[in-house]
Amino acid sequence: MFQRPRGTRDFSPEEMAGRRWALGVLQNVALRHGFREIQLPTFEELELFTKKSGPGIVEELYAFKDKGGRDLALRPEMTAQVMRFYVNDLSKRPKPLKLFYFGPCFRYENPQAGRFREFFQFGAEIIGSKTPETDAEAISLAYHQLRALGLNKFDVRIGFIGIYRELLRRLKLSDQDSAIALHLLDKGDVDGFRRFAAKCKVPEKMVEHTLSLRECKGGPEVLETVSIGPARDYFAELVDALTALGVDRWQIDLGIIRGLDYYTGMVFEIDAPALGAEKQICGGGSYDLVPLLGGEEDVFTTGFALGFDRVLLALEKEDVKIEDTPLEAYVIAVGETVRKKSLEITNRLRESGISADFDSMRRSLSKALKYASLVGARYAVIVGEKELLKGVVTIRDMRSGEQKEVGISELVGHLRA
Template sequence: MLQKPRGTRDFLPAEMAQRRYIERRMRSVAQSFGYGEVQTPMFEEQELFTLKSGEGIIGEMYAFEDKGGRKIALRPEVTAAVVRAYVNEAQVAPKPLRWFYFAECFRYERPQKGRYRQFWQFGCELIGADSPAADAEVIALAYELLKCSGVRFVLKVGHLAPMKHMLAALDAVEQKKVMAALDKRDTDLLQTTLAAIGHPDLYEPLVRLITAATLDEVWAVTGDIPEKERIEETFRYLTAQNIPFVQNFGIARGLDYYTGMVFEGFADNLGAENQILGGGVYRLAHLFGGKDVPSCGFAIGFDRVMVSLGEIVPETAPVVAVVATPGTRTAAYTAAAAFRAAGITVVMDVMDRSFGAQLSSALKSGASYAALIGEKEAAAGTITLKDLTKAAQQEMSLADAVHEVANGSC
């Protein structure tokens, strides 16, 4: 028996209904903020991702040469592709651009709970705005997207300026070592790392920075840095929108990629792999041949959100099972077409089962209603509509039956 590839999954109808339900809710929220959906190719030139993340990412990608000898990769993430699309198609468009996407991604890595080789991201990018209001809008959107899914989470918000100020005396290699220790949230490793590079004096102020509970505590460590006013203004805008967040200036998102505000979301029930959102302010367009432009965006790990949620019961529309005899099948098709024309889901027997077996199957299938068309109903031009949740039934015209189902009563 052939098996699915490692790190992939099969989604059967019940699980797909749950996933589409959350996806629809997220799309609705993104659109309520004025964001329009974009879609990019599933595969891109490898260089697109190495320019953004370095040559090391090749080992994590599904990378190959096509029949023309071109180096191609299945996309491991979407931000680079969206910015490439902006450079190719929309540089002259009025700013800012508000885009969102829901896309399939691929990474060649060890599969584990909430981490797969084929996975989905829901993300948003605000391109062409550089202000506290822009930063606050994107963070607020990220919060509302997670909130609408029903997942329990904590949103952490910081800014790289204080950290860059603290590490200004270090070279790029030393900064990466310190950031790696911070990313692991390991203060012992941080102390060892700082001692090894000859800067043990930074340990105490760095710990004070990453554990600061208020902005005043941050400024007590850093002094009046140039970004102070912008950070304070962004936090005020978030508070004005009733966005609950935890201040965290120890977020170790790459200093060579993000340029300002950074934020992360964590589910409370996923163990070590609990990050479900990450984002911040960045500049990428110039790497891909475009003009330099400020951007702010994020991606949500959709699969981790679904794992965190567990089994959910999505809102469902009514389903009508049309039950007929061999002699009334023509009338049954007419009734089915009328229900479907009204946007109502209809199922019909295709196995030549008896009238009673069809009704039994409808009950087992979870259908909301059964539209019974026997010889009497066919002769009278009516149907008997049976509410399978209440065991109530009534004979009526087809038009009335469609109206009753559409309005949820019998």
């Protein structure tokens, strides 16, 4: 017997109903915020992901050679793909360009609760704008999406990785060494950071100052401890924009250092405490990937990715009811002579926008009704020979058990009532 690969999942019809509903909510909120949807390939050239991803991502890639000898990889995330698409085909469009997308991503990591080798992301990007309002709009979209799903217990934390990049620049660290240092800080590996800083001959005073920044959390007042003035001015404008956009709970947390190496300015994360150790459900920030992907100019972008699977798990932890779309009508033919008519009735219901199925196994009435109950049908539509002669069918309410005869011409209106 074949088993599914480790770190992957199968989804039942009931689970897919919930996933479709949740995705629909995310998409609708994005559309209301002026974003437009794109779709991206599942695999890309390997170098797209190795060129600017952090060391942790590169180590987890599913990479392979195709039959033509080309080095390819399943996508570990989708931001680099969006910017590749932008450089190739979208760069002449009016700015800002607001895009969203959804799909599976792949990383070879140790599967555990809330962490899989195949996982799903919903992402959004605002391309071509570098203002506090742009950053606030990205945070606002993620915030209002989670609220629309019904999630109540989540924390929005906002940082500024530009502070760390400026410190590392002053220390004259190479791009590669800076990436390693930021990766260690992002993972909270304080001892590893100390060892690496010592190897790079970073003064102990600067090491302690850098580590102390990670503890700066709270309101705008925490920025008074930051020696880099532009960060303070930026956050003041960001806070005003967030308030105007209805984002009413957040905190500044300079301990946020995104593991992907292309973030340059604002970074943010959203946590769902109910998930425990794997509580992060969203992460993003501002960056400029265009020059690295062959673009001719700097194009600043702000975006984020929602961990779709973790968001659903957080909803489950909060007992949020995920909407389902049950089968509205199950049509049962009682007798050979009415079988064709039952199919016609099923088709008429479907064309009228009513979800309908029919008994294709030619079961007895009692067994067909039992099946209708098991699949959660709202109504059973019983097509009998005698009733058909009168131009009626019998409708059975599968919740109450009540039955009544309804004219075939009135069936659609009755089911919609």
